[in-house]
Amino acid sequence: MTPKVSIIVLTYNQEKLIGRTLDSILAQQCDFPFEIIVGEDCSTDGTLDVCRSYAERYPDIIRLFANKPNKGLVDNYYDCILEAKGEYIADCGGDDFWVDRFKLQKEADLLDGDPEITIVHTGWQYYDEPTGTVHPSGSEIHHYSYLKPVSEKGELFLPILSDTHGPLIHLCTAMFRRDALMKCYNADTRLFRDKQFPCEDFQIVTSLARDGKVAYLPEVTLSYSVGKPSIMSLENLEKNYRFYIASIKLLHYIMIKNGISPDKLATQYSNRLHFTLTQAFRLYNRDMREEVLAWYGKTGAPQNMKTRLLRLLSSNRVTWRLALRLLNKIKPYRHE
Numbered sequence: 287m288t289p290k291v292s293i294i295v296l297t298y299n300q301e302k303l304i305g306r307t308l309d310s311i312l313a314q315q316c317d318f319p320f321e322i323i324v325g326e327d328c329s330t331d332g333t334l335d336v337c338r339s340y341a342e343r344y345p346d347i348i349r350l351f352a353n354k355p356n357k358g359l360v361d362n363y364y365d366c367i368l369e370a371k372g373e374y375i376a377d378c379g380g381d382d383f384w385v386d387r388f389k390l391q392k393e394a395d396l397l398d399g400d401p402e403i404t405i406v407h408t409g410w411q412y413y414d415e416p417t418g419t420v421h422p423s424g425s426e427i428h429h430y431s432y433l434k435p436v437s438e439k440g441e442l443f444l445p446i447l448s449d450t451h452g453p454l455i456h457l458c459t460a461m462f463r464r465d466a467l468m469k470c471y472n473a474d475t476r477l478f479r480d481k482q483f484p485c486e487d488f489q490i491v492t493s494l495a496r497d498g499k500v501a502y503l504p505e506v507t508l509s510y511s512v513g514k515p516s517i518m519s520l521e522n523l524e525k526n527y528r529f530y531i532a533s534i535k536l537l538h539y540i541m542i543k544n545g546i547s548p549d550k551l552a553t554q555y556s557n558r559l560h561f562t563l564t565q566a567f568r569l570y571n572r573d574m575r576e577e578v579l580a581w582y583g584k585t586g587a588p589q590n591m592k593t594r595l596l597r598l599l600s601s602n603r604v605t606w607r608l609a610l611r612l613l614n615k616i617k618p619y620r621h622e
Contacts, residue, residue, distance in 0.1 A: 290318035291390055291461065292372035296325045296362050297380030301332040303511070308340050310383035312347070316391040322348045325366045328356040333380075363486040364478055367467070376461045377487075379511070383413075386507040393461035396501045402439065404498030405462040405491070407455045413509035420509060429454050433502050443496040447540065448554050455500070457487040459508045462494055470497065477539065484532035492540060527565035527574055534558050534581055548586050555587035567596050570610060575600055 293311055297304045311322055322344075326337045334352055341350040351369065353362060367375065374397055378384060386392075386408075393406040412421040426433060428451035432442055446454050470493040471478050478489050494500070534555065541551060548555070559582055566574035579597070582589060589597070599609045 287319045289321040289372045291316075291320040291374045291376055291394060292370035292464070293320060293322045293376045293378060293390075294325070294363065294366045294370070295322060295378055295380055296327065296359065296366070297329070297333055297337065298327040298356075299329045299331050299333060300380040301329070301336055303381040304333055304336050305340070307378055307380055307383050308337075308348070310385070311378060312344065313387050314384070314390045315387045316394065318394065320347070320390060321371060323366045323369055324348060324350045325353065325357075325362040326350060327353045327358070327362045358481075360479065360481065360483070360486050364471075367464075367471075370464060373464060374461050375464050375467065377457050378508075379458050381511040382458050383509050383511075384507055385411075385509050386505055389459075389507040390461070392503055392505070396503075397461065397463065400436070400499065400501075402499045403436065403501045404466040404494040405455070405460055406501040406503065407457075407460040408503040408508070409506040410456050410459050410508040410510055411506050412512050414513040415511055416513050423452070423456075423510070425452065425454070425456070426504070428452070433504070435502060437495075437500040437502070439498050440496055442500050443492060443544075444546070444550060446492055446495055447537065447546070448551050450553055450557055453487075453491075455491045455495070456508065456510070457491060458510065460491075462490065463498075466494055466498060470494070474543065477543070480539075482532055483536040483539070484529050485536070488533075488536060489540075496544070523565045523568050527562055527569065530558050530562045530565070531577065531581075534562070534585075538581075538585065551585075552587055555581075555585040556590065556593075559585070559587055560590060560593045563593060563596050567600055567606075568610070568613070570606065572600075 295307060295311070308322065314320065324337050324341070326334050337350050337352070341348045349369070351366065357365065374394060376390065376393070389408070396406045397403055409426065410423050412423060414421065429449070432445050432454055442454065467490060483489070537551065537554065541548065559578055563575065563578045566578055600606045
């Protein structure tokens with residue numbers, strides 16, 4: 287039987303969590319068939335074994351794609367999308383889980399009821415892994431003016447691009463039309479596949495919000511996993527820098543393609559560029575510093591007082607070193 291909905295689950299080194307994710311999807315109660323497409327990206331722990339055991343137990347529902355070698359997030363995601371058989375697509379991260387057993391039914395009903403709706407999303411919450419406690423996402427507070435039952439075509443496009451309070455649409459809460467996404471994908475495959483862009487979800491959300499109506503359900507359907515251990519390290523500083531520079535490139539690409547004036551995204555650019563400059567400063571990397579400053583020039587983003595101070599201190603290697611010594615005494619990093 288052809289599934290009505292395909293659920294994409296990407297996983298990598300999530301041996302202890304992927305079972306919880308799959309169980310939460312399998313618990314869905316709906317009046318239509320669905321499939322789960324698991325993209326297992328060459329994990330180095332026992333994740334693949336867990337996925338295989340689920341695929342063997344639910345052969346009519348779970349389709350496992352065991353990648354070898356590792357594909358990376360973007361190719362893994364869109365390769366799974368191309369394999370999807372459902373009219374609609376949903377998404378759940380391999381360490382997150384759904385908490386509403388009627389999520390799929392509610393969202394599919396909305397899409398069935400209005401062909402102009404391209405994507406439906408819901409409320410969500412944080413789940414702290416070490417303590418098992420949940421916390422509100424804050425989305426209802428920050429985005430309340432945009433969380434209408436139905437937003438018209440294009441109404442949320444610019445708000446999503448310019449948002450500085452986290453995702454207005456969390457893709458792991460959403461369901462969207464496969465044909466609407468494929469129309470965007472085929473029209474501009476680079477947007478979705480270019481390796482210099484750091485994510486898979488922002489392209490989907492912005493494209494579908496531009497091209498159709500967006501529906502919202504206030505019910506919380508997703509627990510988003512947080513609270514994994516992290517340390518301040520040179521390695522993590524560089525990862526942060528690379529990710530945020532890539533996100534700026536993606537934002538700029540979408541801006542140019544859609545004829546958006548840079549001033550509409552000034553705050554977004556300014557926040558991201560300041561963060562990348564702080565990473566370059568901590569790394570004492572002049573090439574990174576110059577790359578950030580070049581993007582300030584390209585986007586016309588304003589520089590706040592802290593940005594100007596970092597730029598001044600890093601303009602001279604002596605003052606840069608002295609400032610770093612002081613900073614590292616206050617907030618040291620660890621070598622890995």
